[in-house]
Amino acid sequence: MKISLEEAAKKLSRGEVVAIPTETVYGLAACYNQEEAIQKIYQLKNRPANNPLIMHISSLDDLNTFTRELPPSTKSLGETFWPGPLTLVIPIDPKTVPEKVRAHLHTQAFRIPAHPLTRALLKKTGPLVAPSANLSGKPSSVTHAHVETDFGNDFPVLDGGECQKGVESTILVFQEGKWYLGRLGALSAHLFQPILGYVPEELIGKKPLCPGQMYRHYAPKAHLHLGGDFSSAENILGFSDRKYPKHARLFSLGKSSDPEEVLHHLYSVLRKLDEEKIKSATLDIDVPKEGLWLTFLERIKKASGN
Numbered sequence: 001m002k003i004s005l006e007e008a009a010k011k012l013s014r015g016e017v018v019a020i021p022t023e024t025v026y027g028l029a030a031c032y033n034q035e036e037a038i039q040k041i042y043q044l045k046n047r048p049a050n051n052p053l054i055m056h057i058s059s060l061d062d063l064n065t066f067t068r069e070l071p072p073s074t075k076s077l078g079e080t081f082w083p084g085p086l087t088l089v090i091p092i093d094p095k096t097v098p099e100k101v102r103a104h105l106h107t108q109a110f111r112i113p114a115h116p117l118t119r120a121l122l123k124k125t126g127p128l129v130a131p132s133a134n135l136s137g138k139p140s141s142v143t144h145a146h147v148e149t150d151f152g153n154d155f156p157v158l159d160g161g162e163c164q165k166g167v168e169s170t171i172l173v174f175q176e177g178k179w180y181l182g183r184l185g186a187l188s189a190h191l192f193q194p195i196l197g198y199v200p201e202e203l204i205g206k207k208p209l210c211p212g213q214m215y216r217h218y219a220p221k222a223h224l225h226l227g228g229d230f231s232s233a234e235n236i237l238g239f240s241d242r243k244y245p246k247h248a249r250l251f252s253l254g255k256s257s258d259p260e261e262v263l264h265h266l267y268s269v270l271r272k273l274d275e276e277k278i279k280s281a282t283l284d285i286d287v288p289k290e291g292l293w294l295t296f297l298e299r300i301k302k303a304s305g306n
């Protein structure tokens with residue numbers, strides 16, 4: 001159910017949960033200090049309690065509410081990439097954020113989203129915590145219709161149109177004196193080199209593991225085969241500029257030269273498989289192992305359960 005900006009602000013302040021648009025994917029939002037609403041988010045998504053939430057803020061100064069000391073480069077990262085699809089995980093004063101939000105960790109994930117409607121909303125409500133607006137394990141929502149598919153037609157959604165990026169933010173985690181990649185996302189890792197002086201490495205394999213990263217994710221009901229033999233495939237997730245066997249049905253992800261376009265389409269195409277009750281599909285994974293393609297490869301690996 002579409003609601004106005006004013007209604008969204010009112011509901012959030014009353015302790016309700018509302019879906020909000022961002023430039024990456026839709027979020028399921030609550031005010032950061034409304035514990036019942038936060039509990040409701042976990043219930044609605046069927047999300048494990050050890051998977052913490054990102055706090056959406058409207059300015060770098062908002063960070064001062066949660067910590068006195070920022071890790072090195074926090075300000076330059078924020079000034080360069082915010083508002084935008086970057087999430088920074090930093091140590092905080094744990095008293096300032098409910099335990100449920102941060103899954104008992106003494107760190108908190110923050111980002112300033114770029115969508116104008118949500119920026120206007122944040123000015124009215126203050127910081128909002130929001131995971132992606134999908135059932136846990138399923139593909140994220142990039143339209144208000146996706147949110148309604150997962151949470152019902154009466155669920156309140158601030159409609160901001162189709163999300164521009166279509167894939168989640170890149171997460172950087174500050175740990176042991178360095179920034180690490182907690183999750184690949186809409187920004188590729190080499191973009192951080194000019195600021196950090198190094199390309200952040202993946203946190204995977206380091207302890208503690210980035211919570212929430214160990215589950216099957218982004219997955220449609222269909223069985224997904226990664227690459228391999230297209231000759232016997234009935235359904236192919238592939239590229240509009242490539243040739244596949246004629247008998248197969250092509251679900252196009254866009255051009256093989258344009259990873260941004262492909263990421264923009266990815267979740268809609270994965271959801272389409274469910275809408276059409278497709279049982280199995282083969283994915284074309286013949287893409288360069290660099291830049292934003294790494295985000296694509298990571299998402300489809302998780303979506304296929306690999």
Ligand code: TXA
Pocket residue numbers: 022024025026027028051052053054085087089102105107108109113130131132133167168169170171173182210211212213
């Ligand atoms: O683009 C996005 O980031 C979207 C929009 C709505 O902002 N949000 C999103 O949230 O993708 P979610 O909950 O689906 O994914 C957030 C991930 C969690 O899976 C978790 O791994 C990581 O952020 N995270 C959150 N807090 C953390 C923390 N304190 N330490 C390490 N990782 C954290």
Ligand code: MG
Pocket residue numbers: 131132140
């Ligand atoms: Mg998610």
